[in-house]
Amino acid sequence: MSELVFGGVTALTPDGPADFVARSLGVLREQQPDAFGRMCGCLEGRHVRLRLAEDVLDLRFHSDDVDLRPTRSVPLSPQRALEPAPSVEVTTDRRAILALVDGTHTLMSAVMADELILRGSVDGLLAFHDGLGFYLHGAVRSLGFPGLLHAFRAAPAATPILRFGSHP
Amino acid sequence: MDVYGSAIRRFDHLRRSPALAGGPGGHKEWLHFAVHAPGLDVLVNFSVVDEPVGGQRPGGHHAGPWAETARITLLVRDERGWTGDVDTYRAQDVDVRTGEIHMRMGRNLVCYEDGAYTIRARARGRDIACDLRLAPACMPVLAPNIPLETGPPIHWCVLPRSLATGTVRVDGVEHTLSDAPSYHDHNWGRWKWGDDFAWEWGFGLPDDPAEPWSMVFVRLTNRARSRTMAQGLFLWHDGVQRRTFREHDMEVWHAGYLRPRSVVKVPAVMGLLHPEQPTDVPEQLHFRAEVRGDQVVGRFDSEDVAQVVIPGEREYNVTIINEVSGRVHLSGQVGGEPVELHGSAVFEFLGE
Numbered sequence: 001m002s003e004l005v006f007g008g009v010t011a012l013t014p015d016g017p018a019d020f021v022a023r024s025l026g027v028l029r030e031q032q033p034d035a036f037g038r039m040c041g042c043l044e045g046r047h048v049r050l051r052l053a054e055d056v057l058d059l060r061f062h063s064d065d066v067d068l069r070p071t072r073s074v075p076l077s078p079q080r081a082l083e084p085a086p087s088v089e090v091t092t093d094r095r096a097i098l099a100l101v102d103g104t105h106t107l108m109s110a111v112m113a114d115e116l117i118l119r120g121s122v123d124g125l126l127a128f129h130d131g132l133g134f135y136l137h138g139a140v141r142s143l144g145f146p147g148l149l150h151a152f153r154a155a156p157a158a159t160p161i162l163r164f165g166s167h168p
Numbered sequence: 169m170d171v172y173g174s175a176i177r178r179f180d181h182l183r184r185s186p187a188l189a190g191g192p193g194g195h196k197e198w199l200h201f202a203v204h205a206p207g208l209d210v211l212v213n214f215s216v217v218d219e220p221v222g223g224q225r226p227g228g229h230h231a232g233p234w235a236e237t238a239r240i241t242l243l244v245r246d247e248r249g250w251t252g253d254v255d256t257y258r259a260q261d262v263d264v265r266t267g268e269i270h271m272r273m274g275r276n277l278v279c280y281e282d283g284a285y286t287i288r289a290r291a292r293g294r295d296i297a298c299d300l301r302l303a304p305a306c307m308p309v310l311a312p313n314i315p316l317e318t319g320p321p322i323h324w325c326v327l328p329r330s331l332a333t334g335t336v337r338v339d340g341v342e343h344t345l346s347d348a349p350s351y352h353d354h355n356w357g358r359w360k361w362g363d364d365f366a367w368e369w370g371f372g373l374p375d376d377p378a379e380p381w382s383m384v385f386v387r388l389t390n391r392a393r394s395r396t397m398a399q400g401l402f403l404w405h406d407g408v409q410r411r412t413f414r415e416h417d418m419e420v421w422h423a424g425y426l427r428p429r430s431v432v433k434v435p436a437v438m439g440l441l442h443p444e445q446p447t448d449v450p451e452q453l454h455f456r457a458e459v460r461g462d463q464v465v466g467r468f469d470s471e472d473v474a475q476v477v478i479p480g481e482r483e484y485n486v487t488i489i490n491e492v493s494g495r496v497h498l499s500g501q502v503g504g505e506p507v508e509l510h511g512s513a514v515f516e517f518l519g520e
Binding site: 108 | 256
């Protein structure tokens with residue numbers, strides 16, 4: 001993954017959840033290269049689409065790297081409409097991410113509450129689960145994550161996602 | 169008068185990492201305190217731990233450099249259950265004094281002065297705080313060089329009985345304590361989380377401070393808890409260590425499993441890596457000890473558990489320290505005197 005790709009992630013909402021994820025992958029790559037590599041290995045050849053509040057972040061994994069592309073500002077072209085669906089699509093928002101970090105949600109309870117929506121094939125979701133595990137193991141061992149999280153927590157809340165089946 | 173101060177300063181001073189003087193890294197060291205009052209258990213742990221500069225890589229050899237990371241673990245249990253957090257402090261906010269009993273992390277402090285430990289601890293993002301003065305009420309015991317099969321030995325200094333006075337605040341409720349029974353110990357060594365060892369450790373203090381007996385129990389096993397490496401039961405009477413039972417003097421066994429409705433995990437984010445609610449904490453831990461005519465039988469009844477979840481250093485896994493509040497019961501005879509102890513206790517069960 002080139003610096004250009006990370007540097008190109010400029011269309012995301014500043015301090016929004018997608019911006020946080022993009023920055024965190026950069027910190028993980030720099031500070032926890034082993035965990036970063038294992039995460040990439042789990043997801044090699046897969047395309048993960050993150051729908052985080054108003055932003056969309058496409059992650060395309062290679063054996064030891066990942067390309068990040070924000071798609072929020074990219075107009076939907078006929079060519080894009082014909083692209084294959086991502087292996088895994090993840091929809092969530094700032095509140096759910098902080099609830100997971102603060103222990104008020106587990107991954108399971110967030111899914112059950114429709115605050116974390118996962119779509120994909122079984123093997124795609126299993127690979128995502130394994131890759132997410134290495135991301136988290138790297139995150140809790142990284143000295144850079146507390147600062148990132150502090151900035152994310154301090155940023156103003158954005159529009160929550162539309163939830164399915166959870167309206168009163 | 170500071171009756172115990174000389175021994176405390178001699179045994180309980182901070183060792184610090186050999187890496188600070190060009191030696192090997194990987195040092196871990198903490199000052200641990202537990203305080204009990206009616207309806208309230210408090211655990212405070214000030215630690216400094218060597219961590220590889222650039223971050224940990226499980227299983228990898230790290231020759232250096234190392235940087236000390238300072239943390240405070242603060243756990244409180246009231247009628248609402250356990251709550252707490254783990255806060256990490258940057259080097260510029262930390263003052264740890266080698267050879268003294270003094271650790272300051274931000275506005276938090278533990279030190280020994282004027283015949284007592286001062287503890288000031290506040291969780292950063294939670295309404296949990298304690299301001300306490302612990303006056304020692306017994307002699308400390310130093311247990312150095314406890315062997316571990318997986319690496320360098322672990323060292324331990326234990327002061328099972330103090331009287332705590334001050335305040336503890338948790339989620340808007342302030343508790344005032346006066347001469348509340350308290351426990352302190354100090355561990356240091358160069359083990360790695362994930363090594364093939366586990367410990368079961370706990371103490372018992374009488375509800376009535378006028379009762380003379382105090383106890384500490386410890387057992388080191390392999391990680392599967394199928395083989396015991398060392399075990400001991402230490403008894404104090406009126407401030408003096410009176411009897412030690414070791415190894416083959418003792419039998420230890422578990423009964424049942426604690427089935428808590430929910431388990432608080434700190435730091436909370438580690439719950440993502442260890443979301444499981446069931447634990448392998450026993451419902452009861454039993455022990456029996458006998459040597460040269462002295463004999464005791466005891467039992468710890470588990471009531472509630474909080475988990476400190478620590479990233480593994482050998483693999484991408486976690487180590488769990490189960491902090492279990494409950495009651496201890498001990499009876500028997502030592503030196504011709506009856507032993508009777510019933511009171512609050514915290515036992516730790518280390519596992520994965």
